[in-house]
Amino acid sequence: QVQLQESGPGLVKPSETLSLTCTVSGDSVSSYYWTWIRQPAGKGLEWIGGISASGTTYYSPSLKSRVAMSSDTSKNQIFVRLTSVTAADTAVYYCAREGPWGEGRVWGQGTTVTVSS
Amino acid sequence: SYVLTQPPSVSVAPGETARITCGGKNLGTQGVHWYQQKPGRAPVLVIFFDSDRPSGIPERFSGSNSGNTATLSISRVEAGDEADYYCQVWDRTSDLRVFGGGTKLTVL
Numbered sequence: 001q002v003q004l005q006e007s008g009p010g011l012v013k014p015s016e017t018l019s020l021t022c023t024v025s026g027d028s029v030s031s032y033y034w035t036w037i038r039q040p041a042g043k044g045l046e047w048i049g050g051i052s053a054s055g056t057t058y059y060s061p062s063l064k065s066r067v068a069m070s071s072d073t074s075k076n077q078i079f080v081r082l083t084s085v086t087a088a089d090t091a092v093y094y095c096a097r098e099g100p101w102g103e104g105r106v107w108g109q110g111t112t113v114t115v116s117s
Numbered sequence: 118s119y120v121l122t123q124p125p126s127v128s129v130a131p132g133e134t135a136r137i138t139c140g141g142k143n144l145g146t147q148g149v150h151w152y153q154q155k156p157g158r159a160p161v162l163v164i165f166f167d168s169d170r171p172s173g174i175p176e177r178f179s180g181s182n183s184g185n186t187a188t189l190s191i192s193r194v195e196a197g198d199e200a201d202y203y204c205q206v207w208d209r210t211s212d213l214r215v216f217g218g219g220t221k222l223t224v225l
Contacts, residue, residue, distance in 0.1 A: 035214065044219040045152075045160065045203050058212050061118055094159055102207025102214055103150040103165040110159050 002026040004108035022078040022095030033098040036080045038091040085115045119208040121217035128223045135191040137220045139204030147206045149187040154201045199224045
């Protein structure tokens with residue numbers, strides 16, 4: 001059974017870089033397509049971007065200048081970095097494994113990130 | 118970029134059928150996915166590729182997609198169906214994923 005677990009600092013200072021890890025068990029990150037999605041409190045889901053099995057990345061146009069995704073196949077982990085964060089980046093961050101039609105098949109439980117000094 | 122539009126809220130009495138719409142230009146040419154999200158929980162896929170159900174999702178959940186509108190239908194609504202529902206597509210022209218704004222389903 002595939003399981004995803006997000007981890008990272010719960011608090012990040014404005015203008016700094018947010019770095020999160022998604023640890024995958026029960027599957028290989030070198031298979032499928034993996035995505036990051038975030039959700040500010042009380043608001044909707046926002047797709048941040050994704051990384052394919054081959055390592056190709058795709059980013060939301062609204063975040064493209066500040067986001068980078070990567071993977072470590074030896075550790076079976078997916079990473080996201082978001083630079084120059086502001087309070088608007090405060091959200092629950094989810095990683096998910098996609099199915100063949102771009103659907104989020106398996107989700108992590110999410111990790112809360114607060115941007116504050 | 119592609120935009121998906123959902124009504125902010127839908128209300129339905131127990132036992133009735135809830136219908137939640139998702140609008141987008143030529144949406145019928147794309148595969149639409151639907152998620153259920155309960156408070157404090159991660160989203161759960163309930164419909165993929167317009168009308169397919171993942172294993173474990175009750176048959177009460179169904180979907181359709183034609184023209185500019187996709188619809189998630191929940192028959193014989195129960196109190197436990199109260200949640201936020203989101204539609205999502207893979208916009209193949211840009212290779213980006215797009216979510217609708219979400220619809221809060223209230224069971225009266």
